[in-house]
Amino acid sequence: MTAFRLRARRVLVSVTAGVCAAVLAGGCGLVGGPSGPRAPGPAEGVATARAAAPAAPRRAAQLEDDYRTVIREVLPSVVQIDAEKGLGSGVVYDAKGHIVTNAHVVGDEKSFRVTVATGGAPLAARLVFSYPEQDLAVIRLDRPPAGLKPARFGESSQVEVGQIVLAMGSPLGLAGSVTQGIVSATGRTVSESAAGGGTGATIGNMVQTSAAINPGNSGGALVSLGGEIVGIPTLAAADPAVGSAAPGIGFAIPVSMVKNIAGQIVRTGRVTDSGRAALNITGRTVLDGEYQPAGVAVVEAAPGGAAADAGLRAGDVITKVGSAPITTMTSLLEALAAEQPGDRVAVAYTRGGRTATAQVTLGEM
Template identity: 60%
Template sequence: METTARRLVPAAVAAASLLLTATACTGGGGGSSAKSSDGGSAAPAPSVSNDLQTDYQNTVKAVLPSIVQITAEGSLGTGIVYDTKGDIVTNAHVVGGAKSFQVTLSDQSKTLPASLVYSYPANDLAVIKLTSPPSGLKPAVFGDTTKVQVGQIVLAMGNPLGLSSSVTQGIVSAVGRTVSEAGTQENPQGATIPNMVQTSAAINPGNSGGALVNLSDQVIGVNTLAAVDSSGSGQAPGIGFAIPAATVINLADQMIQSGKVTNSGRAALGITTRTVVTQGGSSGAGVVSVTPGGPAATAGLQAGDVITKLGDTPIDSAATLSAALASEKPGDKVPVTFVRDGASRTVTVTLGTLG
C-alpha cells in the first residue's frame, strides 16, 4: 500500500510542505532498548489502569515538563529533553541549516540559548545542547520499542502551530512503516526512515521533534511526519508517523558521545542518485556519483548507470532504491541490476554503512 505524507514543517513561518512517500514494509518496530535518558534503569513494561482519564492526566503531568519549544531561524519546532546535561533531541528538519537556537521550557519560565551538537538528515534526527543547562531539567524516559503494540493508546505532545505544550490523543495504528521523504537543501536525496510508528494522534506543523508517549509515561517515538491525501487535496487526518524510540536512543547517544553518527546500522551502496527514465522508456535510479572505494565502486558501478533492481525488488526511482536499502543490512551481498549504454547488467555488491 502506498500513501503520501508531509514533513511537519515548523509553525512560525509560511513554508511549502514537502511531499513524502510512505510504504508498508515487513518487520517489527525496531530494537529492544529501554532507557531513561539520564542514565537510569530501564523503564517498566507499559500498563493501563481502569481510570483512563486519570491515566491521561498523570501522563501529561509526568511527561510534558520534558517537552520544549525550539526557535530556529524564525521558525518553531519541538524538542525532547534527553538528559540533565542539556541535550535535546529533535528532527533534523527542525534545525535545518541553523547552528544556534532559542529553547523555551515547558513552563514558559525561561528561554535559553542552545547550539547544534549534530544533525543527521538521513534519519531526520538531530541533537542540540543548552549553553547553560538549568538545574531541575527533567529528561524524558524512552520506552522499549518491542513492546509497542497496534491499538495501544498514545499521546502526542508538542507545539503545533506555535501552541505551546499541546497534547492530542490516539492509538498506535501500525508499526514497521518505511517512509521516504523528498530532498531538502541539507539533504538533497531525502531521507528514508525504516520501522516508523504510525499513529492516529493528531500531529501538525510545529509538532516536529515532539514526543509520542504511552500511558506509562514513556516516549515511544519522535513525531516527524503527517500524511496528506493522495489526491493532494490536503492533510489526511489520523495518519502520522514517529521515529521509534530505539532508533532515537541509538543515534542520539552516538551524536552526544562522538559528535556525529558513527554507525547508523543501515545499509548503503555509496552512491548518490536521482530518478531517471532510460532510453527504453523504463524508469530507475540514475547514479549521479559514486564514492571512491565504496561498495558500488568496488563492484564496478559508474556514474550514468541506471539501477533497475536491487535483489528481487524492482527499482523505478531514487525513492524506491532508498526504501529497498532500508530493509537490508551492512555486509549483505545483493545483486544489483542496472542499465549501461542500453544494455542490462547485474553485479553483486557487498553493502556498506550509511553515513
C-alpha cells in the same frame, strides 16, 4: 515493503481524536426452575442493570487517571524550540541540557530559544549536530536549569499496533499541548520531501499513529501510557488527491533510531554509525523514451564501496534491488532502508543495453 512519499508538514489541518470509554455491557443470567430456565422478571432486570452500570464510569475514570499521570510525568521533558525561520518541539535527552529534535526543525541554524512545557523564560541553546539523513538533531542548552527532567526512552520492540499513545509538543506555538490516538502501524518506510523545509530523508521502521501531528509538533514526543518515549513525531500524511493533510495518519521516528543517533551525537558530537545500508554510489534518476522514470544511473561508484567492489561502475543503470523495482533515487533509498549494512543482495542493472545482476554486500551510509 510499502513506502510512502510524504513531506514534512509545518502547516496541517488540526485533527482532534476523541477519547472513547469502553462500556461493559451487563447481561442478565438465566434462572433455573421446575419448568426450566426462565427470563428474569422486571425487578430483577432493573437490579442487574443497576449493578453493572458503574463499571463504565470506573473504566473511563481509570483511563483518565492514566492519561493525567503520563502527562504530569512526561510533559516537563518536552520543550518548544524557536528558530529564526520556524518553530518546533524537542525532548530533553539528559540532565546536561541535550535536547533531541528533528533536523528539519533546526534547519541550517545554529542558535535557538527553548521554552520548557511548564513555562518560564526562554533559554538559549546551540546546535550540537544535525543529521538530515534520518531527520534527527541534537541541541544543547547553554545553561541547563536546575531540575531539568530527562525523558525516559522505551524500546521499539515493545511498540505494538493498537497501543494507546499521546503526542506532546507545541502545535501552532501552543506549548504543552497533548493529542491522543493509537499506534496504527509499525515498520513503515517513509520518504520526506525536500520542499517546505523537509530534509528529503527516507526513513525506515517508522511508527504510524492516529494521534494528531500538527505544525510545531515535529521533534516532540510520542509517548506510551507507561510514560516512555516511543517515537519522535516527524511527518503527517498529505492526501495526494487534494494536497491537504490526510487526517489521522502521522509518522514518528522509532525510539531505537532516536537513541542510536542522539546517543552518538551526545557522545562524539557527530554520527559515526548510521546503521543504514548503502550502495556507496552517487546516482541520478533516468527517464525512458516516454519520459517516465526508468532506473538510477550510477554517476560515481566510490572506490572500495559496496557497488564498486561488486563490479558496478559509472554509466550502469540500476533497475532492481532484491525484489524491489528501482525507478527513481527515492525508490532506491526506500529499498535500501529495508536492508542492513552487511546484507548481501542482488542488484539488477543495465550496461550498454545488456542486463546483468551483481551480488552486492551492502555498505553503510
